[in-house]
Amino acid sequence: MVSAEISGDLTVSSRYDDESVRRFRELGYWRDGSAAALLDHWADTTPDRPYVSDGVADLTYGDTRDRAYRLGARLLELGVRPGDRVVVQLPNWSEFIVSYLALGRIGAVMVPIMMVYRDAEVEHVLANSDAVAAITTGTFRSFDHAAMFRGLQSSSPSLRHLVIARADPAPGETSFDEASGAGAAIPGADVLGPYPDPDLPHVIVYTSGTESTAKGCVHTWNTLDFSGRGLATDVFAMTDRDVMFMPSPVAHATGLVVGVLVPLTVGAPTHLLDVWEPTEALRRIERYGCTTSASATPFVRMALDAARSSSSDISSMRFWLCAGAPIPPALGAEFSTAFSGGLLMPLYGCSEIMAGTSCHLEDPPEKRSTSDGSPALAGVEITLMGPDGEDAAPGEEGEICYWGPGAILGYWREPERTAATIDSRGRHHTGDLGRADADGFVRVTGRLKDIIIRGGTNISAGEVEGHLSAHPSVAGVAVVAYPDERMGERACAVVVPADGATPTLEELTGFLRTERRISPQKLPEKLVLVDQMPMTATGKVQKFRLRELAAGA
Incomplete structure (x- = not known):
């Protein structure tokens, strides 16, 4: 048994009231x-x-x-x-x-x-x-x-x-x-x-989120299985005749749930691709007869670009779940043509809740390009909290909050972070912003969190800033996102040089790679040097101005 002391007092009874637990079991969610x-x-x-x-x-x-x-x-x-x-x-x-x-x-x-x-x-x-x-x-x-x-x-x-x-x-x-x-x-x-x-801890997935150190998302078998089983039946409509294709890392939330648990739920095969290369991906889809997949949106864009010159027969692919960026109408139409009528469907989620919203096979086609879906699974409640703390009305922007059987118990050995994320109503606050229409379909509009989403992977700006600030040529630094057609976003380091210094991108990324030893995907891919940071009257860096600067550099 895992003691409450070791797990940070993360138990089902500390996370949910007795009535919620009874309801989850009675309805078969757990x-x-x-x-x-x-x-x-x-x-x-x-x-x-x-x-x-x-x-x-x-x-x-x-x-x-x-x-x-x-x-x-x-x-x-x-x-x-x-x-x-x-x-x-x-x-x-x-x-x-x-x-x-x-x-x-x-x-x-x-x-x-x-x-x-x-x-x-x-x-x-x-x-x-x-x-x-x-x-x-x-x-x-x-x-x-x-x-x-x-x-x-x-x-x-x-x-x-x-x-x-x-x-x-x-x-x-x-x-x-x-x-x-x-x-x-x-x-x-x-x-x-x-x-x-x-109901004991089963998997701990570490995610950066907004803080400079990653936090461990504690899932039980029941919370994880709820998402895997629900996605298999309610979203993918998967059977044992399907073959999952998984190019997303299975060590990541999407890959773990969709690439491992969804096939296991229905007794289907899964095919794993260890190094993403779009032409090879198409060859694997043909060779293994893959029918379903899930990935960040940039993977789809690269696969479609490769399909123009590929001779691989990819007509078996019927359904691809797409996360991390909106699906433009043109992308969905192009996908349907390349994959012989296959459907590209949006999903919104994160390591803490796995599946938040998604479109379903029975939804009107226009919802796939105008929204990120409605609650993905039965039992999930999505609410938007306005700046006044009240639920936002349809069309108004608010923070996306999740309540349901798939949420984590909390963060491993992080009681303060857990308390700051789960409110008195038992909702998990995602830190993302969205708007819901009158039918309950949500469109993610932005985020409260200071992160860059590169190819569907979150990069904590604060973490990279902390490492860069240790470089002797850096007097001040802010890391912001700039748009990229393939990856969605990339990271730009905006740096105030130390006196007499003129740091280069190669110098700074080399320092991050060899001295600080951080993940290569977190390395800034653009550098902008400024004399001083734009600040608010209260002394906060105006990152919206830096994002504009990075986009135009």
């Missing part, structure tokens, strides 16, 4: 299952049906269970216990899904980390989560992840074990293949124990 029980169902009834492929490995449901349960048993031998946090930093490989299901079987809490995260971000996650083990790989895209974790062990006393996939482990480390591979007996409940409690 079903008290587990990821392992779902895997067992499909492995027992359809053991030879494909589940996960990645261009290298092809695993059936039976294969996946065998490997996951062997890995789970090995982790127990290493001393991992129910409630322990285990970091998983892996690409879109079958090993990620095997790791997730292994941890879900033994009741350990998976902490997925994006592959682009480097020492600074990973060290914070390790310290905040007190992870006892990490499952990772060696060199991927010219960066040695195993070496990074080895270097961080000295500053992370709880991190006792490293499990290495698709690379050679060092002495004292564990080989993923040997731990999960064929040859050993498949352990049963006598070794693995009972299924874990579905």
Whole structure:
């Protein structure tokens, strides 16, 4: 069991009142299952049906269970216990899904980390989560992840074990293949124990949001399964004849829920793409007969550009869920032509709530381009809070607030942040702004949060500013978004140089990459030098003016 003291008093009873919990269970929003029980169902009834492929490995449901349960048993031998946090930093490989299901079987809490995260971000996650083990790989895209974790062990006393996939482990480390591979007996409940409690922490997803340090979003099996099951049935209308295509990182909220849980819900296959390259993506869609997908909007734009010169048959794709930016009418029409009548549908959500709003198959076509949808799933209530604290009327802008069975219990070991985000009505405040029409369809209009959304991924401006301010050539700095056709937004650093200094973009990004060791995706892609920052009368930087400056530079 995970004690309230360890989890920061994050329990179902501290998050929801008794009536809400009763209602969630009565209406079937929470079903008290587990990821392992779902895997067992499909492995027992359809053991030879494909589940996960990645261009290298092809695993059936039976294969996946065998490997996951062997890995789970090995982790127990290493001393991992129910409630322990285990970091998983892996690409879109079958090993990620095997790791997730292994941890879900033994009741350990998976902490997925994006592959682009480097020492600074990973060290914070390790310290905040007190992870006892990490499952990772060696060199991927010219960066040695195993070496990074080895270097961080000295500053992370709880991190006792490293499990290495698709690379050679060092002495004292564990080989993923040997731990999960064929040859050993498949352990049963006598070794693995009972299924874990579905109301205890199951996954902690770290997200930057507005603050300079990432916060851990604590999901139980019930909160996560609610979104995965609801998206599978209510949005994708998915069956076991579908094949999910997942180019979004499965260590990210979208990839985890849509790429892993949605197919698992209906016993369908999922195909993972580890490195985004649009022409290769189209080849994979043809090769594996993919029918559904989800990604940030820029992925769709690049896929459509590649389709003009590609000979791949992509007519199997019927449905692509699109997040992170509005869908222009022309983009939806172009998608339908390229994918032989396939539908491009909008989704709005975040790591804290997963699925907030979405359009559905029965919605009028014009809603797909004029809104980000209505509440995505039955049981979800979306309200907009105006500046006066009251609910905003239709057409008026307000902060988007979520109430429903899919919200996190809170932030791991962050009671102040949890209290600041969840109000007295039990609503989760997203920090995003929107307007709702008379039919309840919401259009996201902006955000209260100071972030840049690059290709659907949030970048905390405050975090990057904090790192840049440590550079000797920087006297003042602000990081803002500027529009980009492909990525939606990119980051621009607006810098007041120190006396006598003339910093360059290459100098600053090199400092961030090698000295501060932050994720490459957070590096500013434009630099503007100014004599002084535009300020309000109360001394706040006028970032709207800086965004205008960055857009025109």
